[in-house]
Amino acid sequence: MNRILVAGAGPVGLTAALALARRGRRVTVLEAGDALAGQSRASTFHPPTLEMLDDLGVAGELHERGLVSPTFAYRDRRAGLVALLDLAVLAGDTRYPYRLQCEQSKLTPILLDHLLRHDGCEVHFGWPVAGIAQEPGRVTAIAADGRTLDGRWLIGADGAHSATRRALAVDFAGITYPERFLVASVHDELTGWLDGLAAVNYVYDPVEWCVLLRTPDRWRVLLPTPDGTPDSAELERLPARLLTIHDPGRPWRIAHAGMYRVHQRVAATFRAGRVLLAGDAAHVNNPLGGLGMNSGIHDAVAYAKALAGDDDAAVTAAAAERRRIALEYVQSVSHQNYERMRDADPAARAAHLETLRATAADPARARAALLKSSMIASLRPVAA
Numbered sequence: 590m591n592r593i594l595v596a597g598a599g600p601v602g603l604t605a606a607l608a609l610a611r612r613g614r615r616v617t618v619l620e621a622g623d624a625l626a627g628q629s630r631a632s633t634f635h636p637p638t639l640e641m642l643d644d645l646g647v648a649g650e651l652h653e654r655g656l657v658s659p660t661f662a663y664r665d666r667r668a669g670l671v672a673l674l675d676l677a678v679l680a681g682d683t684r685y686p687y688r689l690q691c692e693q694s695k696l697t698p699i700l701l702d703h704l705l706r707h708d709g710c711e712v713h714f715g716w717p718v719a720g721i722a723q724e725p726g727r728v729t730a731i732a733a734d735g736r737t738l739d740g741r742w743l744i745g746a747d748g749a750h751s752a753t754r755r756a757l758a759v760d761f762a763g764i765t766y767p768e769r770f771l772v773a774s775v776h777d778e779l780t781g782w783l784d785g786l787a788a789v790n791y792v793y794d795p796v797e798w799c800v801l802l803r804t805p806d807r808w809r810v811l812l813p814t815p816d817g818t819p820d821s822a823e824l825e826r827l828p829a830r831l832l833t834i835h836d837p838g839r840p841w842r843i844a845h846a847g848m849y850r851v852h853q854r855v856a857a858t859f860r861a862g863r864v865l866l867a868g869d870a871a872h873v874n875n876p877l878g879g880l881g882m883n884s885g886i887h888d889a890v891a892y893a894k895a896l897a898g899d900d901d902a903a904v905t906a907a908a909a910e911r912r913r914i915a916l917e918y919v920q921s922v923s924h925q926n927y928e929r930m931r932d933a934d935p936a937a938r939a940a941h942l943e944t945l946r947a948t949a950a951d952p953a954r955a956r957a958a959l960l961k962s963s964m965i966a967s968l969r970p971v972a973a
């Protein structure tokens with residue numbers, strides 16, 4: 590009965606489980622799938638996330654699989670490199686003054702391995718949480734086939750389509766962008782194709798904005814697609830669009846391409862009785878800035894701290910604080926990133942690019958900007 594249940598064995602659910610296990614709690618993770626998800630999705634770890642993973646004893650293994658990226662770049666489609674931001678200016682603020690580029694699918698096996706070293710901790714695959722029942726001091730997870738499991742608390746970290754959130758009838762209000770995002774991974778090595786390419790590059794343009802992002806395995810390209818076009822037509826014209834970024838005299842070698850709808854949504858509450866919502870189950874945002882998985886891991890660590898003490902007021906406060914951060918920081922910064930990259934007003938775009946240039950050239954301004962984009966300022970007060 591003192592067991593804590595976690596729905597979802599993604600990076601958020603497994604981080605919550607490991608953080609609780611390390612605080613001496615028994616945890617059962619219930620995962621709908623038959624195995625850990627293999628898709629690569631998020632791939633940037635920000636400094637405070639690396640600190641948290643270090644506290645959990647897994648940062649070393651993650652670094653063995655990832656790529657340290659001390660800089661990232663803002664570019665303009667026509668003018669090329671505009672500003673290179675160097676996270677080294679955060680050396681006094683974090684023990685990880687860089688981003689680690691690494692697919693989330695490389696973190697989850699590490700978390701699982703560490704979790705299963707703790708007595709009384711277990712993961713049940715093929716266990717989709719479909720319903721929730723609650724009574725004082727107890728929450729029951731109900732599977733689609735009628736199996737049940739009792740716990741003292743449950744963390745719903747079962748993704749954007751969270752069955753936990755639906756079972757609780759918690760509203761998930763927000764917007765869906767008219768554009769879909771097309772993400773292609775390529776076998777090509779982009780370094781050398783464009784001057785001053787960093788591992789993460791935000792390329793501004795009113796129509797053909799894009800992100801060029803390196804993971805340990807491959808380069809990825811994110812492109813917007815217009816509203817209302819068939820997915821098949823967008824995938825068909827992808828090779829021609831890639832040639833407008835750089836033409837190596839042959840087609841780019843596309844490894845994989847997929848399209849998805851982008852939402853900005855936040856759950857009406859992150860706590861309903863003995864259930865907490867975390868990660869994509871609680872909040873979703875566009876991927877620009879790499880805030881989604883990172884903020885989900887921050888939810889997980891904050892909840893584990895509050896739940897380990899079994900203090901009701903601390904649990905309420907953690908859920909409220911994580912919702913405030915989702916609304917005031919993650920939603921707002923990710924949406925601003927989107928609006929700025931595609932700004933159609935030439936004067937506003939030029940002014941913003943000039944601000945980025947000036948920021949990169951001034952260490953104090955760069956530190957202030959990077960404290961925000963690296964998510965440090967969302968978590969703790971920072972000295973000026």
Ligand SMILES: O=C(O)CCc1cccc(O)c1
Nearest residue numbers: 633800802811876877878879
């Ligand atoms: O801003 C970031 O760090 C990630 C942006 C991005 C780029 C390409 C694919 C993707 O899923 C996210």
